[in-house]
Amino acid sequence: MSIPTTVLAAVDSSVGGKTAIDLKAGKNLAGAFCQPELVVCDLDTLDTLSPAFFADGCAEVIKYGILADKALFEHLAERGQGFDREYVIGRCVELKRDYVTKDEFDTGVRMMLNLGHTVGHAIEKLSAYSISHGYAVAMGMGVVSRAAAAKGICSDSC
Secondary structure (H helix, E strand, O other), rough: OOOOOOHHHHHHHHHOOOOEEOOOOEOOOOEOOOOOOOOOOOHEEEEEEHHHHHHHHHHHHHHHHHHHHHHHHHHHHHHHHHHHHHHHHHHHHHHHHHHHHOOOOOHHHHHHOOOOHHHHHHHHHHHOOOOOHHHHHHHHHHHHHHHHHHOOOOOOOO
16 A cells, blocks of 8 residues: 655556655666555645655646646646645646556556656765655656657747
């Protein structure tokens, strides 16, 4: 059973059964897949988070909007951190479930969920982990988006 108490855990790490540990050689290099039998999200626990810690998890939320749900992305753009928590977290869980159902072991389409993570992990490491995961992933998504636009893979407004 998993009981996530952060935005990041609710929309990402509690869903999909992927667990890993960091090694001296890098982040998330040893792990396993073990699907939880139950995940309980009590949205009231999010009220205990500092604004910065709440925002840290929002990078993963935004990622789902970018990858798979324009309406979700537009809701986030309109409402900012005042988003409808039940709708947004529920929708992110559904989207992650769909990726995991298609690719449980992260060898195909589920790898799309790594958007921003390669650069983000480098930022975390180079900052001696003073930059948190969510903020680093947000920066990574920005870097990747600008690079994609520069290469003509997407528009400048992507």
